Amino acid sequence: MTESRAPDATVPLDALATLVVPLGTLADAVRLEGGYFATTYRVTLGDGTRVVVKTAPSDSSRLMTYEKDLIRTEALVYGLAAAHPGLRMPRLLHTDFTRTVLPGDVVVASWLEGxxxxxxxxxxxxxxxxxxxxxxxxxxxxxxxxxxxxxxxxxxxxxxxxxxxxxxxxxxxxxxxxxxxxxxxxxxxxxxxxxxxxxxxxxxxxxxxxxxxxxxxxxxxxxxxxxxxxxxxxxxxxxxxxxxxxxxxxxxxxxxxxxxxxxxxxxxxxxxxxxxxxxxxxxxxxxxxxxxxxxxxxxxxxxxxxxxxxxxxxxxxxxxxxxxxxxxxxxxxxxxxxx
The missing domain is CATH 3.90.1200.10 (Aminoglycoside phosphotransferase (APH), C-terminal lobe)
Known part of the structure; x- marks a missing residue:
């Protein structure tokens, strides 16, 4: 993914900060471009750890039938991958399916270098x-x-x-x-x-x-x-x-x-x-x-x-x-x- 320094107005920094509270404090956030479905940020925590925060579109009228609640599948697969390291996927760190911090589901996963x-x-x-x-x-x-x-x-x-x-x-x-x-x-x-x-x-x-x-x-x-x-x-x-x-x-x-x-x-x-x-x-x-x-x-x-x-x-x-x-x-x- 390529990087953009322009935060998405629908994902304010205070919301990102709230989402990573279980992991640490937010020091920096960079939106990752290249996808056409979800909104994704690389968040750097206070201790230097990088994580990925990903949220789904909230307007279900512009989703295909199979795309509804799709981020929950990402969480499921990352959870399964934890027992199968050969799948080489990020670690699932946190989820928020309450749709109160953001209007869509959220997955927080470890950052993959590469x-x-x-x-x-x-x-x-x-x-x-x-x-x-x-x-x-x-x-x-x-x-x-x-x-x-x-x-x-x-x-x-x-x-x-x-x-x-x-x-x-x-x-x-x-x-x-x-x-x-x-x-x-x-x-x-x-x-x-x-x-x-x-x-x-x-x-x-x-x-x-x-x-x-x-x-x-x-x-x-x-x-x-x-x-x-x-x-x-x-x-x-x-x-x-x-x-x-x-x-x-x-x-x-x-x-x-x-x-x-x-x-x-x-x-x-x-x-x-x-x-x-x-x-x-x-x-x-x-x-x-x-x-x-x-x-x-x-x-x-x-x-x-x-x-x-x-x-x-x-x-x-x-x-x-x-x-x-x-x-x-x-x-x-x-x-x-x-x-």
């Missing part, structure tokens, strides 16, 4: 030893996340988007996105999306263990050693869900261009991505992420040339995934497991 991969001088799929190391480390991280399991599928903070089966939870999640698209008058080819779920939904039934999925492992959320590419930290798990590890493979490549890269082998590790079931699910998850990214720009008010590029690219990826799923239809139609 450089986001997005600022480290190499891309995820560059032909570079550092990029290769980062891909291997990310693949290993996805495997470690998968070893943390839950009891239901879906979003932890949203009972309406949970279910006993992955197919039911994923269907509810997609339907919520389609409802959000309709509310913002966006054309996301809802009929094609529902048809893809009808044809390939049985493939989701092959997933029987709810694994922890970060969902947002793009380079901005990975801290690396810029000299070696080693992944040394992971942040922003507020979008996490209980699902299938393949979701994280998709989340690590959000601007998917449809190409299959040899380098992907390091990212997927031991995960099966070529058998009929996983191959179909991977496309369903690309469809899901295309939906998320196509819809989110409207409630968040994205503007300018970048916003147009983002919208066009996301919409293109949604249709690329749908077209690929439709190409699988004839192959899948004769599968006796399809119901």
């Amino acid at each position: 450089v986001p991969q997005s600022e480290a001088g190499f891309g995820s799929f560059d032909d570079d030893a550092r990029a290769a190391r980062a891909r291997r480390d990310l693949g290993a991280l996805i495997g470690r996340l998968a070893n943390v399991t839950g009891t239901v599928f879906g979003y932890p903070q949203s009972p309406a988007l949970q279910a006993a089966t992955w197919r039911a939870a994923f269907t509810a999640i997609v339907e919520a996105l389609l409802a959000d698209a309709a509310a913002w008058d966006l054309d996301v080819s809802a009929d094609r999306v529902r048809a893809a779920l009808a044809v390939h939904g049985h493939r989701l039934d092959e997933v029987v263990v709810p694994s922890l999925v970060h969902c947002d492992l793009w380079p901005g959320n990975l801290f690396v050693d810029p000299a070696t590419g080693e992944v040394v930290g992971v942040i922003d798990p507020e979008r996490a869900m209980w699902g299938e590890p393949l979701v994280d493979v998709v989340g690590a490549d959000p601007m998917w261009d449809g190409l299959e890269r040899p380098e992907d082998a390091a990212l997927v590790g031991s995960l099966d991505v070529s058998s009929p079931g996983p191959a179909a699910r991977l496309l369903l998850y690309r469809m899901w992420l295309g939906l998320v990214m196509t819809v989110e720009g409207s409630p968040r008010g994205y503007t300018g040339d970048w916003a147009q590029w983002y919208r066009t690219t996301s919409h293109g990826n949604l249709h690329r995934a749908l077209t690929a799923l439709e190409a699988l239809d004839l192959l899948d139609a004769g599968d006796p497991a399809r119901v």
